[in-house]
Amino acid sequence: KQEVTQIPAALSVPEGENLVLNCSFTDSAIYNLQWFRQDPGKGLTSLLLIQSSQREQTSGRLNASLDKSSGRSTLYIAASQPGDSATYLCAVLDAGNMLTFGGGTRLMVKP
């Protein structure tokens, strides 16, 4: 069964720092990997989707990479802002149509 782990569980950084969030998964037979943002008590907002054949995707200050063979993905946030404070979730979709989420990284960016 697929297991998805996110490290660290929580992160606090000063505004302006570049940071990296990590996601690892145990079964490399995935269809895609998606990064989401969740604000407290709110829904999930899709940030980036990487297909299994891709190595990275970029959107504004966000860059996500995927190394399927090693079972790893990273989300890079450049020049962090207080508005980036949220929980970031990664989720992998496997060939059996199952979407498995990591436990999330709770990010706080201090002004």
Add this chain to the structure above:
Amino acid sequence: EAQVTQNPRYLITVTGKKLTVTCSQNMNHEYMSWYRQDPGLGLRQIYYSMNVEVTDKGDVPEGYKVSRKEKRNFPLILESPSPNQTSLYFCASRTSGSYEQYFGPGTRLTVT
């Protein structure tokens, strides 16, 4: 605007009183699913539907029912809610091709 909507957003009910949480999407997606989110357990899939009249169990289906009579709607039914079903529920739909997931705003359910 492309979106997944859920109703109600908040619900407090009592044990055993049947309830339905509605989910609707306007993107003509074939695949829809339900998740619950609990502290320390993360997001877990309850049921999913590949298309109209096609549904299947996810990781935690006990105590829930679903139906898919129309492509746009995928209601979640709790026939006899219990306190352990207190949770934050999310409906999602998925594009064909890229399989990108879109989530609704969530329904916070409390069963007393």
